[in-house]
Amino acid sequence: MIETTNISVTLGRREILSSITMIARPGDVTVIVGPNGSGKTTLMKTLSGDLPYRGRITLNGVSLSSMKPWRMAALRAVLPQSTALAFPFTVHEIVRLGLTNGRSGALADAVANLPERALARVDLADFGGRLYQELSGGEQQRVQLARVLCQVWSPVLEGEPRYLFLDEPVSSLDVKHQVLIMNVARDYARRGGGVIAVLHDLNLAALFADRILMMHKGRIAVSGTVAEVLTETTLANIFDCRLMVGRAQSGIPFVLPQSAA
Amino acid sequence: MHSPLAGDQAAPGGAATISRGKPFARGEGDRSARARIVLVILAILLAATAIFSLASGASDASVLSIVQDWFIPAGGVLSERDHLIIMEIRLPRMLLGALAGAALAVSGAVMQGLFRNPLADPGIIGISAGASLGAALMIVLGATALAPLSALFGIYALPLAAFLGGLAITALLYRISTRGGRTSIATMLLAGIAIAAMALAFTGLLIYLANDQQLRDLSFWMLGSLAGATWTKLWAVAPIMVPALLSSPFLARALNAFSLGEASAAHLGVPVQFFKVLAIIIVSAATGASVAVSGAIGFVGIVCPHLLRLLIGPDHRYLLPASALLGATLLLLADAASRTLVAPAELPIGILTAAVGGPFFLWILLRRRGVIDL
Numbered sequence: 001m002i003e004t005t006n007i008s009v010t011l012g013r014r015e016i017l018s019s020i021t022m023i024a025r026p027g028d029v030t031v032i033v034g035p036n037g038s039g040k041t042t043l044m045k046t047l048s049g050d051l052p053y054r055g056r057i058t059l060n061g062v063s064l065s066s067m068k069p070w071r072m073a074a075l076r077a078v079l080p081q082s083t084a085l086a087f088p089f090t091v092h093e094i095v096r097l098g099l100t101n102g103r104s105g106a107l108a109d110a111v112a113n114l115p116e117r118a119l120a121r122v123d124l125a126d127f128g129g130r131l132y133q134e135l136s137g138g139e140q141q142r143v144q145l146a147r148v149l150c151q152v153w154s155p156v157l158e159g160e161p162r163y164l165f166l167d168e169p170v171s172s173l174d175v176k177h178q179v180l181i182m183n184v185a186r187d188y189a190r191r192g193g194g195v196i197a198v199l200h201d202l203n204l205a206a207l208f209a210d211r212i213l214m215m216h217k218g219r220i221a222v223s224g225t226v227a228e229v230l231t232e233t234t235l236a237n238i239f240d241c242r243l244m245v246g247r248a249q250s251g252i253p254f255v256l257p258q259s260a261a
Numbered sequence: 262m263h264s265p266l267a268g269d270q271a272a273p274g275g276a277a278t279i280s281r282g283k284p285f286a287r288g289e290g291d292r293s294a295r296a297r298i299v300l301v302i303l304a305i306l307l308a309a310t311a312i313f314s315l316a317s318g319a320s321d322a323s324v325l326s327i328v329q330d331w332f333i334p335a336g337g338v339l340s341e342r343d344h345l346i347i348m349e350i351r352l353p354r355m356l357l358g359a360l361a362g363a364a365l366a367v368s369g370a371v372m373q374g375l376f377r378n379p380l381a382d383p384g385i386i387g388i389s390a391g392a393s394l395g396a397a398l399m400i401v402l403g404a405t406a407l408a409p410l411s412a413l414f415g416i417y418a419l420p421l422a423a424f425l426g427g428l429a430i431t432a433l434l435y436r437i438s439t440r441g442g443r444t445s446i447a448t449m450l451l452a453g454i455a456i457a458a459m460a461l462a463f464t465g466l467l468i469y470l471a472n473d474q475q476l477r478d479l480s481f482w483m484l485g486s487l488a489g490a491t492w493t494k495l496w497a498v499a500p501i502m503v504p505a506l507l508s509s510p511f512l513a514r515a516l517n518a519f520s521l522g523e524a525s526a527a528h529l530g531v532p533v534q535f536f537k538v539l540a541i542i543i544v545s546a547a548t549g550a551s552v553a554v555s556g557a558i559g560f561v562g563i564v565c566p567h568l569l570r571l572l573i574g575p576d577h578r579y580l581l582p583a584s585a586l587l588g589a590t591l592l593l594l595a596d597a598a599s600r601t602l603v604a605p606a607e608l609p610i611g612i613l614t615a616a617v618g619g620p621f622f623l624w625i626l627l628r629r630r631g632v633i634d635l
Contacts, residue, residue: 073530
């Protein structure tokens with residue numbers, strides 16, 4: 001479980017996050033939504049151990065501030081929004097970097113072709129020999145996800161659940177791959193791992209989230225199940241525009257923007 | 262459940278049900294095998310160049326006769342004079358050249374990995390400028406203000422001053438760019454440019470103050486040369502360069518992770534600050550020592566890693582040793598050329614490396630911008 005108690009983050013003189021208290025459980029896909037500048041990415045960075053913070057964060061009960069980088073890397077993998085490279089690495093070489101920490105959790109005989117497996121998982125089976133820099137933005141993002149999957153391949157290692165932190169994992173993907181990647185995330189959670197993802201697309205959030213945290217001005221404004229959070233009133237208050245919430249036949253809510261006027 | 266796609270991931274540790282029944286062809290995009298072959302070829306090339314370098318110069322001992330002289334117990338193939346020339350002049354010079362070349366190329370590769378920029382070089386953060394300032398101080402003020410030092414250290418005074426100059430600049434830069442235990446690589450780059458300019462200004466002042474003989478010494482030193490290499494000089498710098506070179510492979514995995522950016526490297530479990538400091542120490546020691554004995558030899562640090570990345574890719578586990586081998590080979594070739602082109606006189610080696618390296622550097626730039634396509 002990932003638990004934060006009253007964390008605040010100040011960059012320069014501005015307080016970006018104010019007294020955030022949240023829980024992300026293994027087995028769940030926890031989705032963070034919110035308008036631009038509401039602090040979603042800062043929260044992800046703080047959970048990843050990138051930023052100094054006040055308050056308390058624990059990963060599986062252990063305080064984040066006392067954790068060594070390699071210990072953290074064994075518990076969670078982080079997908080950044082985008083990654084540009086200065087050198088001509090092949091796709092295989094990038095995905096293999098996920099094995100740097102040596103704690104993928106895959107069996108010894110499976111580790112050897114883990115990069116190929118991870119690539120197949122994100123629908124890039126034949127891309128190992130391609131140069132990363134020559135891929136499209138969406139393909140690069142999927143390569144990075146394959147690398148991240150390699151790092152924490154088994155969702156549970158030695159009895160401890162592990163986590164995927166995904167910062168806008170589908171922002172440059174076509175619709176087919178958006179669904180594919182979100183399914184990879186949900187599958188990871190179903191097998192005992194935890195997923196925290198920042199999403200802009202409220203409909204994807206509605207489809208795949210077990211819990212939604214809705215952020216506004218550096219705080220968590222609302223949190224709960226999809227049905228609890230995605231209501232017309234809440235959305236209107238937080239996103240400051242008119243949205244219609246309907247229900248698909250399956251009962252899952254969907255969100256449609258209304259005209260701005 | 263509202264997903265038709267879930268569940269095709271091979272369960273780790275369990276039966277690996279593979280989607281679409283596709284076999285996982287191992288190693289597509291894995292250039293390790295090729296890199297190993299290139300390493301072997303480079304090692305052979307270096308050995309051949311080393312022998313060739315011993316044989317080239319004003320005295321005409323052949324490659325064959327040198328090898329015979331070494332391996333036939335009674336010796337006697339070479340004349341006493343040639344034997345002396347090879348053992349006391351060319352051998353230390355060859356070893357020093359190989360070490361300096363390897364140090365410059367590895368330093369370049371490490372800096373480029375650290376800065377995530379294929380055009381970075383130890384010169385860029387002012388190490389070479391600091392070393393030059395140290396050397397200029399010793400050459401110009403060695404007889405007056407710094408006389409006690411030059412009396413104490415004798416012929417070591419100049420290399421020592423250069424080495425300390427490089428180290429001092431690096432330490433200063435590190436102080437400036439480190440806040441709260443984190444070194445900002447971007448600040449280091451910018452501050453390095455500023456500090457290099459200041460060091461250059463001081464060096465300029467010293468040049469202005471220098472007399473004619475000092476001026477000659479200074480400009481000769483700045484052009485870079487392996488002339489005057491002796492066993493004593495070699496023993497003075499080898500204890501710095503060899504450990505720096507041997508410890509560079511420990512940086513490889515961290516530099517590979519750095520390619521993704523510092524944050525992602527940390528997420529992969531790499532202790533980022535530790536490796537930054539280690540990289541800076543290795544580079545300043547290797548560069549400082551090499552500049553101290555051979556002057557400012559440019560471009561080896563940019564050309565070698567770049568060529569090798571085209572050949573074997575940027576994986577630092579192979580790039581670092583390959584750079585060492587190619588750097589040593591190129592410097593030995595340049596030195597052999599500098600000794601033979603205008604024999605019995607000698608060209609400063611820095612002129613050669615810059616004359617060849619400059620156009621090469623330009624070619625890299627233009628090719629990247631698509632101006633020329635070669």
